[in-house]
Amino acid sequence: MIPYIYYAHPSYVCFLPLFIAMIGLSLYLFFSRNNIIKQMKSKKFFSGYSQSREIIRCTIFIAASILLFMMLLRPQWTKKETVIPQKGRDILILLDISRSMRASDIKPNRLDAAKLKIKQLLRTLSCERVGLILFSGSAFIQCPLTRDFSSLELFIDHVDIETISSGTTALDKALQLGIELFSHVKNRKHKTILAITDGEDFSTHFEQIIDQSIQENITICTLGVGTEKGAPIPIFNQSGQTIGVEKDRSGATILSKLNTTFLQEISKKLNGFYTSIKHDNSDISALRNFFESIEKETIDNESLQQWEDRYYIFAQILFPLLLLEWFL
Numbered sequence: 001m002i003p004y005i006y007y008a009h010p011s012y013v014c015f016l017p018l019f020i021a022m023i024g025l026s027l028y029l030f031f032s033r034n035n036i037i038k039q040m041k042s043k044k045f046f047s048g049y050s051q052s053r054e055i056i057r058c059t060i061f062i063a064a065s066i067l068l069f070m071m072l073l074r075p076q077w078t079k080k081e082t083v084i085p086q087k088g089r090d091i092l093i094l095l096d097i098s099r100s101m102r103a104s105d106i107k108p109n110r111l112d113a114a115k116l117k118i119k120q121l122l123r124t125l126s127c128e129r130v131g132l133i134l135f136s137g138s139a140f141i142q143c144p145l146t147r148d149f150s151s152l153e154l155f156i157d158h159v160d161i162e163t164i165s166s167g168t169t170a171l172d173k174a175l176q177l178g179i180e181l182f183s184h185v186k187n188r189k190h191k192t193i194l195a196i197t198d199g200e201d202f203s204t205h206f207e208q209i210i211d212q213s214i215q216e217n218i219t220i221c222t223l224g225v226g227t228e229k230g231a232p233i234p235i236f237n238q239s240g241q242t243i244g245v246e247k248d249r250s251g252a253t254i255l256s257k258l259n260t261t262f263l264q265e266i267s268k269k270l271n272g273f274y275t276s277i278k279h280d281n282s283d284i285s286a287l288r289n290f291f292e293s294i295e296k297e298t299i300d301n302e303s304l305q306q307w308e309d310r311y312y313i314f315a316q317i318l319f320p321l322l323l324l325e326w327f328l
Helices: 008-043 049-072 110-122 149-157 171-181 206-215 258-270 283-293 311-327
Strands: 075-088 088-095 129-135 139-146 193-196 220-225 234-236 243-244 274-276 297-309
Touching: 008 049, 049 088, 049 311, 088 110, 110 193, 110 283, 129 149, 129 311, 139 149, 139 171, 149 258, 171 206, 171 220, 193 258, 206 220, 206 258, 206 274, 206 311, 220 234, 220 258, 258 274, 274 283
Parallel strands: 088 129, 088 193, 193 220, 220 274
Antiparallel strands: 075 297, 129 139, 234 243
8 A cells, every 4th residue: 555645845846847857968968978989989999888887877877866856855654643741730710700790890890800801811821721610609610621712712702791690609619610620630739720709708618618629739819809899789681781770678779899808818728819900910910920830730641643754765775876876
């Protein structure tokens, strides 16, 4: 079976007419010299001429020209598989999509500001796998750990006002889901979670989940979204228009405030750090520097198939032929 041949430098085909001209010139000189020497031999001016040797030399020259041309093309056949370990870090983002994330104390609103910060963070990362979990009263995986940040940004874009649950915030369920997701990643020393939320939490088993996170060696950083002054929580109709704000039973407007203390305590317990959204992007710089301080690990093995160079086969034939032609 003839193998498929790939040429690394097919552009050298343009030199083919030159090699054909060289071979043609060699044949022309051979026949011209042969006729002249035959005449000289018939007149006894030259008697050491060997036609067989000249034929061999001419054949060697033509073969050497063809071999040289094939070498320049760098023919390759048969593929060699190379396994390249990909090193990086696994980062899981927990994004709060509860009703309080509709508040507009961060423009245009908390959720849109958080989505923008995630995109800015992704553009600063390299060789990381990032996953996304959305949570409010419950939690679900929006995107598993991936290095395809373009696809991840598409998932983020689809997190809009229609995605937001009507339930309250339960960070413990998001952390539990994150622990389960990391449990499928074997031999991982560092497990990093970034929780993006306003800190208004109504978890029922939070301390238990924190203890479990410590046992699983999980690090949690928190990015606070909102202000401590707070803002009302708007109510939207089916068309996405604001029709009012949320109020308590007495009719007073409910203000949603950033719970800085709660988020700082989480980060301290789980060896991370806390920052809030900043307009100068210092929050992104702080997060990036923290992630880069974490040791890289092998997160994947990439299989790369490469064509093997075979030009040396032609070289191994060419050089002995040139030596033989020189001795002749």
